Amino acid sequence: MxxxxxxxxxxxxxxxxxxxxxxxxxxxxxxxxxxxxxxxxxxxxxxxxxxxxxxxxxxxxxxxxxxxxxxxxxxxxxxxxxxxxxxxxxxxxxxxxxxxxxxxxxxxxxxxxxxxxxxxxxxxxxxxxxxxxxxxxxxxxxxxxxxxxxxxxxxxxxxxxxxxxxxxxxxxxxxxxxxxxxxxxxxxxxxxxxxxxxxxxxxxxxxxxxxxxxxxxxxxxxxxxxxxxxxxxxxxxxxxxxxxxxxxxxxxGGVNAIEKINNQKAALLYNEIDRNTLFKGTVAVEDRSNMNVCFVMNDANKEKAFLDYATQHQIIGIKGHRSVGGFRASLYNAMPLSSVEYLVSIMQQFEQNNPS
Amino acid sequence: MxxxxxxxxxxxxxxxxxxxxxxxxxxxxxxxxxxxxxxxxxxxxxxxxxxxxxxxxxxxxxxxxxxxxxxxxxxxxxxxxxxxxxxxxxxxxxxxxxxxxxxxxxxxxxxxxxxxxxxxxxxxxxxxxxxxxxxxxxxxxxxxxxxxxxxxxxxxxxxxxxxxxxxxxxxxxxxxxxxxxxxxxxxxxxxxxxxxxxxxxxxxxxxxxxxxxxxxxxxxxxxxxxxxxxxxxxxxxxxxxxxxxxxxxxxxGGVNAIEKINNQKAALLYNEIDRNTLFKGTVAVEDRSNMNVCFVMNDANKEKAFLDYATQHQIIGIKGHRSVGGFRASLYNAMPLSSVEYLVSIMQQFEQNNPS
Ligand SMILES: Cc1ncc(COP(=O)(O)O)c(C=O)c1O
Ligand SMILES: Cc1ncc(COP(=O)(O)O)c(C=O)c1O
Ligand SMILES: [Mg+2]
Ligand SMILES: [Mg+2]
Ligand SMILES: [Mg+2]
Ligand SMILES: [Mg+2]
Structure with missing residues (x-):
C-alpha cells in the first residue's frame, strides 16, 4: 500500500x-x-x-x-x-x-x-x-x-x-x-x-x-x-x-469529527519531529499547520537518504517545496491516522539505523 | 446499448x-x-x-x-x-x-x-x-x-x-x-x-x-x-x-480519416431526413453541419411521439435546443457509423408506423 x-x-x-x-x-x-x-x-x-x-x-x-x-x-x-x-x-x-x-x-x-x-x-x-x-x-x-x-x-x-x-x-x-x-x-x-x-x-x-x-x-x-x-x-x-x-x-461525522482526527494526526507527527533527534520543525510552534507538516533534518546531508528510505517504504509526496526544502507531509482529511503512524514508525526506524 | x-x-x-x-x-x-x-x-x-x-x-x-x-x-x-x-x-x-x-x-x-x-x-x-x-x-x-x-x-x-x-x-x-x-x-x-x-x-x-x-x-x-x-x-x-x-x-488515422467517416455519417442522416416524409432539415442545405444535425417534423404534433419512440429504443440526446425545437443529433468523432444507421432505421420504422 x-x-x-x-x-x-x-x-x-x-x-x-x-x-x-x-x-x-x-x-x-x-x-x-x-x-x-x-x-x-x-x-x-x-x-x-x-x-x-x-x-x-x-x-x-x-x-x-x-x-x-x-x-x-x-x-x-x-x-x-x-x-x-x-x-x-x-x-x-x-x-x-x-x-x-x-x-x-x-x-x-x-x-x-x-x-x-x-x-x-x-x-x-x-x-x-x-x-x-x-x-x-x-x-x-x-x-x-x-x-x-x-x-x-x-x-x-x-x-x-x-x-x-x-x-x-x-x-x-x-x-x-x-x-x-x-x-x-x-x-x-x-x-x-x-x-x-x-x-x-x-x-x-x-x-x-x-x-x-x-x-x-x-x-x-x-x-x-x-x-x-x-x-x-x-x-x-x-x-x-x-x-x-x-x-x-x-x-x-462532518467537520467536528474530522477535526478531532486531524488534530490527532498532526500531534502525532509533530511530537515525533520534536522527539526524534534527527528532525526538527520549520515554523513557529503555535502556528504549525495541521494540514501541511514541514520539517527538515538537523543534518541536511541526511535528507536524501531519508527521502530514499521513505520512498522504499512506499511513502510518497513528502519532499518539501523547493522554497523551504526538507520535507512536507500533507495530512488532509482523507489521510488515515494509520498512514501517519506508519510515517512516524519509518522516522523512528531511520533514527535507529542512523544515530546522530 | x-x-x-x-x-x-x-x-x-x-x-x-x-x-x-x-x-x-x-x-x-x-x-x-x-x-x-x-x-x-x-x-x-x-x-x-x-x-x-x-x-x-x-x-x-x-x-x-x-x-x-x-x-x-x-x-x-x-x-x-x-x-x-x-x-x-x-x-x-x-x-x-x-x-x-x-x-x-x-x-x-x-x-x-x-x-x-x-x-x-x-x-x-x-x-x-x-x-x-x-x-x-x-x-x-x-x-x-x-x-x-x-x-x-x-x-x-x-x-x-x-x-x-x-x-x-x-x-x-x-x-x-x-x-x-x-x-x-x-x-x-x-x-x-x-x-x-x-x-x-x-x-x-x-x-x-x-x-x-x-x-x-x-x-x-x-x-x-x-x-x-x-x-x-x-x-x-x-x-x-x-x-x-x-x-x-x-x-x-487522424483528421483525414475521421473526416471521411464524419462525412458518411452526416450524409446518411441528412439523406434520411430529406427522404423521410415525416422529417425536414432546418438550415440551408449548403451550410449543414456535419457535427450537429438539426431537424424537425412536418407535423410538429408528432414530435413528442417520435422522441418517446427514440427514447424507448435507447436513443438519447436528440431533443433540439429550446431555441430551435425539434431534434438535434450530434455526430461527433466518437459517434460510430452504426449508431447513425440505427437512428436512421428508427426514423424509418416510425415513418412506417405513422404514415403521413
Ligand atoms: C493556499 C493556496 N492557494 C492557492 C493555490 C493555487 O491553487 P490552484 O492551483 O488551484 O490555482 C494553492 C495551491 O496549492 C494553495 O495551496
Ligand atoms: C460553439 C460553442 N462555443 C462555446 C461554447 C461554450 O462552451 P463552454 O460551456 O465550455 O463554456 C459551446 C458550448 O456548447 C459551443 O458549442
Ligand atoms: Mg527533533
Ligand atoms: Mg504558501
Ligand atoms: Mg423529409
Ligand atoms: Mg450556436
Missing part, C-alpha cells in the same frame, strides 16, 4: 476512487459514462444540488451565503475576488503569509489598492503575524487560512469589522469554525474536497453588485449564482468527485 | 472510458488513483506533453503555434481572446452566426470595439453569411466554425488578410483544414477532444504581447505558454481523458 502525502492534488477517500471509477464506466446504471453525460440533465443537476447542499450543511452556512463550483483554480480567484469587490480606488487589506498570499496581492493591484497590513516574508514565512491594524476603509481583509508551502495556519481567525475574505484552499472543511463570519471563501478542490479541476467559492451575496466596473460574464459571481454554477458547461466529473467526497465527510 | 447523440458533454470512445476508469483506480501501476496524482510529477508531465504533441501532430501545426490546456470552458475564451488581442480602441470583426457567436461579441465589447460584419440572426441563424467585408484595421476576424445549437458550419473558411480567430468548440479535429491559417483557435474539450473541464487554445505566439493593457496573470496566454499549461494546478483528469481521446483519434 502506497502512503500518499502529496500537497495537492492529494489523497481522497478510497471509496471515492471506487465510486468515481464505476461512474466513468456506467453512471447511475444509465449505461453511459459520467464523462459523456449531459450537464443539463436531471441526474447531473441532482449531483450539483447535492454537492452544494452538502457544502452548506458541513459548513453550517446561513441563507446569505451561496456556494459555487467554478472553473479556474484558486489562482483565478486571486483576480476574480478583487474584480468583484474592489473599485480601482478602493483599498483592501492583505496579509502576506506565503507565496499564495503574495500572488493574491499581485492580482489585486490590477483592480484596486491592496495594502499589505502584515508580512512574515522576511522570516521566510515561518510564522503568522499577530499584531496588525486593518484600515477602517479597507473593503475587506484577505487571509490565507493555511499556507500550504510553509506549513503555517491561522489558528485564530482575526476579528475585524471589515469584510473577511479567505483563501482556504488547503484547510477548508478540516476544522470547525464559524464560516459565516467570512463574506467570501475560496478553495481549489484538489486537497480536501475532490479532484483537481473545480474551485469552490462561498460568498455572501449581499456584498456583490456594488461596483462601477463592468465585470466579464464568466467572472461575475452573480451570474454563477443565478445559474446554479451552470453558467457554462461545468467540470462535470470534478464536481461529481466533490459530491462523493463531501458525502464521505458527512458520513465521518 | 445506449446511443448517445448529446451535443456536449458527449460520447467519447469506449476505450477512453475504460482506460480512464482504470486510471481512477490505479494509474500507471503506481497503486495511486490519477485523482490523487501530483501534477508536478514526471508521469503527469509526460501526459501533458503527449496531449500537446498529439494536438500538434493531428492539426499539423507549425512552430509558431502553441497548444494550451486551460481552465474555464470556451465561454471564458469569449473574454480572454479580446483581453489578450484588443486594446480598448481596437476594432475586431465578428460574424454573428449563433448564440455562441453572439456571446463572444458581447464579451469583446468590454475590451475593444467588436464590429459585427455579418449576421444570420434575422433568419434564426439558419445559414452562414457569404458576402461580407472585413475592415482592414480589424485586429482579427472571429468566426464560430460550427454552430452547435443551429447546426450550421462554415464549409469554407473565409480568406482574409486579417488575423483569423475561431471558436471550434464543436468541430475541432473533425475535418481537415489548414489550421495554421488561424492565429487563435479555442474549443471546449467536451465534444471532440475529451471530458468537460478543460479548454484547448491554439495560438500563434507572435500575436501576443502587443497591448497596453495589464492582463491578469491567469488570463495572459504568455504565462500559460511559459509554464506548459501548468501555471496553476491543471484539471489533471480532464487533460488525461483528452490525451486518451487524441491517442484514439491518431489510431483511427
Amino acid at each position: 502506497v502512503h500518499n502525502f502529496n500537497a495537492g492534488p492529494s489523497i481522497l477517500p478510497k471509496e471515492v476512487f471506487e465510486e468515481a471509477a464505476a461512474a466513468v464506466l456506467n453512471f447511475n446504471n444509465t449505461g453511459l459514462s459520467i464523462l459523456e453525460y449531459g450537464h443539463r440533465t436531471a441526474a447531473f443537476e441532482a449531483i450539483m444540488q447535492e454537492a452544494r447542499q452538502l457544502m452548506r450543511e458541513l459548513m453550517a452556512l446561513d441563507e446569505q451565503h451561496e456556494v459555487l463550483f467554478l472553473h479556474g483554480g484558486a489562482s483565478t480567484q486571486f483576480m476574480q475576488v478583487p474584480m468583484n469587490l474592489l473599485d480601482l480606488k478602493d483599498t483592501a487589506a492583505y496579509t502576506d503569509t506565503g507565496v499564495w498570499a503574495a500572488k493574491a496581492i499581485k492580482e489585486a493591484k490590477l483592480f484596486g489598492k491592496p495594502e499589505v497590513v502584515c508580512s512574515s516574508k522576511d522570516k521566510n514565512y515561518t510564522f503568522i503575524p499577530k499584531d496588525f491594524a486593518v484600515p477602517n476603509d479597507a473593503k475587506y481583509l484577505h487571509i490565507t487560512t493555511n499556507n500550504t508551502i510553509y506549513g503555517t495556519q491561522w489558528k485564530k481567525i482575526p476579528v475585524t469589522s471589515n469584510s473577511l475574505v479567505a483563501d482556504m484552499s488547503s484547510d477548508i472543511l478540516s476544522r470547525s469554525m464559524n464560516f459565516n463570519v467570512f463574506d467570501l471563501i475560496y478553495a481549489g478542490a484538489q486537497k480536501n474536497i475532490g479532484a483537481a479541476g473545480v474551485t469552490i467559492v462561498v460568498v455572501n451575496k449581499n456584498i456583490l453588485g456594488k461596483l462601477k466596473r463592468n465585470i466579464p460574464t464568466m467572472m461575475d459571481y452573480r451570474n454563477h449564482i443565478a445559474e446554479g454554477s451552470m453558467l457554462n458547461t461545468p467540470p462535470v466529473f470534478a464536481v461529481y468527485t466533490c459530491m462523493l467526497t463531501l458525502r464521505w465527510l458527512k458520513k465521518q | 445506449v446511443h448517445n447523440f448529446n451535443a456536449g458533454p458527449s460520447i467519447l470512445p469506449k476505450e477512453v472510458f475504460e482506460e480512464a476508469a482504470a486510471a481512477v483506480l490505479n494509474f500507471n501501476n503506481t497503486g495511486l488513483s490519477i485523482l490523487e496524482y501530483g501534477h508536478r510529477t514526471a508521469a503527469f508531465e509526460a501526459i501533458m506533453q503527449e496531449a500537446r504533441q498529439l494536438m500538434r501532430e493531428l492539426m499539423a501545426l507549425d512552430e509558431q503555434h502553441e497548444v494550451l490546456f486551460l481552465h474555464g470552458g470556451a465561454s471564458t475564451q469569449f473574454m480572454q481572446v479580446p483581453m489578450n488581442l484588443l486594446d480598448l480602441k481596437d476594432t475586431a470583426a465578428y460574424t454573428d452566426t449563433g448564440v455562441w457567436a453572439a456571446k463572444a461579441i458581447k464579451e469583446a465589447k468590454l475590451f475593444g470595439k467588436p464590429e459585427v460584419v455579418c449576421s444570420s440572426k434575422d433568419k434564426n441563424y439558419t445559414f452562414i453569411p457569404k458576402d461580407f467585408a472585413v475592415p482592414n484595421d480589424a485586429k482579427y476576424l472571429h468566426i464560430t466554425t460550427n454552430n452547435t445549437i443551429y447546426g450550421t458550419q462554415w464549409k469554407k473558411i473565409p480568406v482574409t488578410s486579417n488575423s483569423l480567430v475561431a471558436d471550434m468548440s464543436s468541430d475541432i479535429l473533425s475535418r481537415s483544414m489548414n489550421f495554421n491559417v488561424f492565429d487563435l483557435i479555442y474549443a471546449g474539450a467536451q465534444k471532440n477532444i475529451g471530458a468537460a473541464g478543460v479548454t484547448i487554445v491554439v495560438v500563434n505566439k507572435n500575436i501576443l504581447g502587443k497591448l497596453k493593457r495589464n492582463i491578469p496573470t491567469m488570463m495572459d496566454y504568455r504565462n500559460h505558454i511559459a509554464e506548459g499549461s501548468m501555471l496553476n494546478t491543471p484539471p489533471v483528469f480532464a487533460v488525461y481523458t483528452c490525451m486518451l481521446t487524441l491517442r484514439w483519434l491518431k489510431k483511427q
Whole structure:
C-alpha cells in the first residue's frame, strides 16, 4: 500500500476512487459514462444540488451565503475576488503569509489598492503575524487560512469589522469554525474536497453588485449564482468527485469529527519531529499547520537518504517545496491516522539505523 | 446499448472510458488513483506533453503555434481572446452566426470595439453569411466554425488578410483544414477532444504581447505558454481523458480519416431526413453541419411521439435546443457509423408506423 502525502492534488477517500471509477464506466446504471453525460440533465443537476447542499450543511452556512463550483483554480480567484469587490480606488487589506498570499496581492493591484497590513516574508514565512491594524476603509481583509508551502495556519481567525475574505484552499472543511463570519471563501478542490479541476467559492451575496466596473460574464459571481454554477458547461466529473467526497465527510461525522482526527494526526507527527533527534520543525510552534507538516533534518546531508528510505517504504509526496526544502507531509482529511503512524514508525526506524 | 447523440458533454470512445476508469483506480501501476496524482510529477508531465504533441501532430501545426490546456470552458475564451488581442480602441470583426457567436461579441465589447460584419440572426441563424467585408484595421476576424445549437458550419473558411480567430468548440479535429491559417483557435474539450473541464487554445505566439493593457496573470496566454499549461494546478483528469481521446483519434488515422467517416455519417442522416416524409432539415442545405444535425417534423404534433419512440429504443440526446425545437443529433468523432444507421432505421420504422 502506497502512503500518499502529496500537497495537492492529494489523497481522497478510497471509496471515492471506487465510486468515481464505476461512474466513468456506467453512471447511475444509465449505461453511459459520467464523462459523456449531459450537464443539463436531471441526474447531473441532482449531483450539483447535492454537492452544494452538502457544502452548506458541513459548513453550517446561513441563507446569505451561496456556494459555487467554478472553473479556474484558486489562482483565478486571486483576480476574480478583487474584480468583484474592489473599485480601482478602493483599498483592501492583505496579509502576506506565503507565496499564495503574495500572488493574491499581485492580482489585486490590477483592480484596486491592496495594502499589505502584515508580512512574515522576511522570516521566510515561518510564522503568522499577530499584531496588525486593518484600515477602517479597507473593503475587506484577505487571509490565507493555511499556507500550504510553509506549513503555517491561522489558528485564530482575526476579528475585524471589515469584510473577511479567505483563501482556504488547503484547510477548508478540516476544522470547525464559524464560516459565516467570512463574506467570501475560496478553495481549489484538489486537497480536501475532490479532484483537481473545480474551485469552490462561498460568498455572501449581499456584498456583490456594488461596483462601477463592468465585470466579464464568466467572472461575475452573480451570474454563477443565478445559474446554479451552470453558467457554462461545468467540470462535470470534478464536481461529481466533490459530491462523493463531501458525502464521505458527512458520513465521518462532518467537520467536528474530522477535526478531532486531524488534530490527532498532526500531534502525532509533530511530537515525533520534536522527539526524534534527527528532525526538527520549520515554523513557529503555535502556528504549525495541521494540514501541511514541514520539517527538515538537523543534518541536511541526511535528507536524501531519508527521502530514499521513505520512498522504499512506499511513502510518497513528502519532499518539501523547493522554497523551504526538507520535507512536507500533507495530512488532509482523507489521510488515515494509520498512514501517519506508519510515517512516524519509518522516522523512528531511520533514527535507529542512523544515530546522530 | 445506449446511443448517445448529446451535443456536449458527449460520447467519447469506449476505450477512453475504460482506460480512464482504470486510471481512477490505479494509474500507471503506481497503486495511486490519477485523482490523487501530483501534477508536478514526471508521469503527469509526460501526459501533458503527449496531449500537446498529439494536438500538434493531428492539426499539423507549425512552430509558431502553441497548444494550451486551460481552465474555464470556451465561454471564458469569449473574454480572454479580446483581453489578450484588443486594446480598448481596437476594432475586431465578428460574424454573428449563433448564440455562441453572439456571446463572444458581447464579451469583446468590454475590451475593444467588436464590429459585427455579418449576421444570420434575422433568419434564426439558419445559414452562414457569404458576402461580407472585413475592415482592414480589424485586429482579427472571429468566426464560430460550427454552430452547435443551429447546426450550421462554415464549409469554407473565409480568406482574409486579417488575423483569423475561431471558436471550434464543436468541430475541432473533425475535418481537415489548414489550421495554421488561424492565429487563435479555442474549443471546449467536451465534444471532440475529451471530458468537460478543460479548454484547448491554439495560438500563434507572435500575436501576443502587443497591448497596453495589464492582463491578469491567469488570463495572459504568455504565462500559460511559459509554464506548459501548468501555471496553476491543471484539471489533471480532464487533460488525461483528452490525451486518451487524441491517442484514439491518431489510431483511427487522424483528421483525414475521421473526416471521411464524419462525412458518411452526416450524409446518411441528412439523406434520411430529406427522404423521410415525416422529417425536414432546418438550415440551408449548403451550410449543414456535419457535427450537429438539426431537424424537425412536418407535423410538429408528432414530435413528442417520435422522441418517446427514440427514447424507448435507447436513443438519447436528440431533443433540439429550446431555441430551435425539434431534434438535434450530434455526430461527433466518437459517434460510430452504426449508431447513425440505427437512428436512421428508427426514423424509418416510425415513418412506417405513422404514415403521413
Ligand atoms: C493556499 C493556496 N492557494 C492557492 C493555490 C493555487 O491553487 P490552484 O492551483 O488551484 O490555482 C494553492 C495551491 O496549492 C494553495 O495551496
Ligand atoms: C460553439 C460553442 N462555443 C462555446 C461554447 C461554450 O462552451 P463552454 O460551456 O465550455 O463554456 C459551446 C458550448 O456548447 C459551443 O458549442
Ligand atoms: Mg504558501
Ligand atoms: Mg527533533
Ligand atoms: Mg450556436
Ligand atoms: Mg423529409
